[in-house]
Structure formats: structure tokens, C-alpha cells
Amino acid sequence: MPDTPPAAFSPSLSAPPHAEGVSNDEFRAAMSRLTAGVVLVTAREQSLDPDDPSAPVGEDVGMTATAFLSVSLDPPLVLVSLRTGSRMDDLLDEQPLWAVSVLADSHRHIAGRFAMKGRLSDRLLFADLPHRRGPLSDAPLVDGALATLECRTHDRVRAGDHTLVIGRVLTAETRPEESGPLAYFKGRYRQLR
Numbered sequence: 001m002p003d004t005p006p007a008a009f010s011p012s013l014s015a016p017p018h019a020e021g022v023s024n025d026e027f028r029a030a031m032s033r034l035t036a037g038v039v040l041v042t043a044r045e046q047s048l049d050p051d052d053p054s055a056p057v058g059e060d061v062g063m064t065a066t067a068f069l070s071v072s073l074d075p076p077l078v079l080v081s082l083r084t085g086s087r088m089d090d091l092l093d094e095q096p097l098w099a100v101s102v103l104a105d106s107h108r109h110i111a112g113r114f115a116m117k118g119r120l121s122d123r124l125l126f127a128d129l130p131h132r133r134g135p136l137s138d139a140p141l142v143d144g145a146l147a148t149l150e151c152r153t154h155d156r157v158r159a160g161d162h163t164l165v166i167g168r169v170l171t172a173e174t175r176p177e178e179s180g181p182l183a184y185f186k187g188r189y190r191q192l193r
Contacts, residue, residue, distance in 0.1 A: 036066035038111050038182040038189065041080055042139040043091050043098040060126050060140050063088040064115040066184045067162075068100065076169035077154060081162045089163050092153060098167065099139035102147040103182040105191040110142060111182060112189070136170050146181060147174045 045058025067081035078100070082089040092098055103111055113125055130143035137150040151167030158164075183190045 032186045035183050035185045035190075037068065038103045038107075038184050039065050039068045039080075040101045040103060040107075040110060040114055040142055040145075041065050041068070041082075041088060041098060042101070042141070043088070043095050044138045044140075045091060046095055059121075059123055061087060061091050061122050062114045062125060062140065064111045071166060076172070077166055078149065078151060078169060079164055079166050081159070081164055084158065084161055084163050089165075092165050093156070096153045097137040097139065098151050098153070099134045099137045099141055100149045100151065101140075101142035101145035102149075103142065104144055104146050104179040105182050106144065106179050107142065107182055108189045134171065144179075145175070146177065146179075147172065149173075 040062055041064075042060060042062045044060050047058055048056060063082070063086070065080050065082075069079055071077040071079045080100070082092065110129065126140060129140070131140040132143065133139070134141050134148070134150040139150070141148040141150075148171075149167075149169050150171040151169055153165060154168040155166040156163055157166070180192045183192050
């Protein structure tokens, strides 16, 4: 009799998508009860030819994220979770420098704008957005953000249908807290005042 592994160990069989008894809807509902801060992750595409100053400059790209957190103080590391294969995931696979703006409660419209699915161009989204460029990343930083960070990718980890991008913080700035943070709870943006 040939030495073949049992069918249960066949590499062609895949594991169930979730723990037994947990549906996608149940998982989403449970996780929606976790209040999260809201950030705008931004990066600038690299020039097609960095050695040619006349080559077109890359576009700015932005994405609203609620899965963002501090990982380490020494060295200073943060983590953002990106849907694998999304435009931001693909860009941060090539562009190591990126930025984060921690949104204030007055930035609800910005969060909604950059969370839209099927948008045509980020260029239009940035056109009337008050922002400045990060001195190290050249990525847009939202005016009036509670805090801004510039990061360099330290590591990328595949986790299910997402990529966890861990960034080394290169710059961190805060501003006086004149407004509260923008929060996300039960599928909606909220104010904490």
C-alpha cells in the first residue's frame, strides 16, 4: 500500500473560513461594538522615473482606517490593517514612506470621502482638502488633525484577507486639543463629547 497522507491532511482541502458556529455577520456585529479612532492613511506614489526630474510626479493616495494602533514605544512602531489587494496595500508594498492623520470630530466628511468604494480618482478627493506635505514622506497631512505621523514600513504581515503594515514612526506632531476625536462605533462615525 502506498504511503499517502490521509485525506484530512491533503493540501487541496482548505480550512473552514471561521471558527465553527461564527458567521461573517455575527463576527461583524461583535466587532462593531468596539469603538475605534479614525485616521486617514496617505502616501504619494513614486515617480515613474526618479532619476528624471521631468518625469511625472506620482499621485497622492488616501484611505480611511479604523484598524490603526500603537505597537511599540522603543522603537516607535504603529500598525495599520489594509484589505489585501486594495490600492493602498499595493502602493505601500512599493512605497515605504507613508503618513497618518488622526482625525478630529470635525473631519467626518473627510473620513466619509476617503472611505467611499469605487471612487474614480484620489486627485479629486485631495483637490479641496486643506493639507500640507510631510517633510520626510511627501505624503499629505490633514490640516487640523489631532496628530500626524510619518512612517517608514518596518514589516508587512499577511493576516487572512488583510495585510498588517507595521511602520516605524519618523515624525510625530500633535496640536492643541480644541476638538474631540472622531470615533467609529456600530458602523457610524461618532463624536465623543
